[in-house]
Amino acid sequence: MRKPVFISVFLAAMSFSLFAPAALAKDLKPGTWEVTSSMTGKDLPERLKKEKTDSQCLPGSGKIDMAKTMREGWTNAGCPDINISREGNTISAQAECSSHGRTSTVEAQIKIQSDERYTATTITKNDGTTTLKQTGRWVSPDCQ
Numbered sequence: 001m002r003k004p005v006f007i008s009v010f011l012a013a014m015s016f017s018l019f020a021p022a023a024l025a026k027d028l029k030p031g032t033w034e035v036t037s038s039m040t041g042k043d044l045p046e047r048l049k050k051e052k053t054d055s056q057c058l059p060g061s062g063k064i065d066m067a068k069t070m071r072e073g074w075t076n077a078g079c080p081d082i083n084i085s086r087e088g089n090t091i092s093a094q095a096e097c098s099s100h101g102r103t104s105t106v107e108a109q110i111k112i113q114s115d116e117r118y119t120a121t122t123i124t125k126n127d128g129t130t131t132l133k134q135t136g137r138w139v140s141p142d143c144q
Helices: 002-018 066-077
Strands: 029-041 052-058 083-085 090-099 102-114 117-125 130-138
Touching: 066 083, 066 090
Parallel strands: none
Antiparallel strands: 029 052, 029 130, 083 090, 090 102, 102 117, 117 130
16 A cells, blocks of 8 residues: 555645745745654654754745745646635645545645744645644745
């Protein structure tokens, strides 16, 4: 049963890249961001369950339309019907995604705590459920 795990991991990873700081440019400071992520789910290999921290660069322009960026990224990844909403500092997204002949549902929520910090949770459901949790924190104004 490697396909369900692959699909869950693929969609969770896709969500990570779509909720990276670039998608939140109007809400967050430009510069270097440290993003820590952890994944949970049935049948996930242990190496994928380990917490991981990466650095990402948010360019200084800050002119990216978050909803448009998310919609384009999710559509290109096999999720053509994405519903994005925002209430205050909470952004929610839901989509149905197809990959390798299988369909999954994806729900994501980003909470912008300040222009220097956010948290995100992405839940992918197909044969099982995979949850990706992320925290982002601003490190410096320069991209390293």
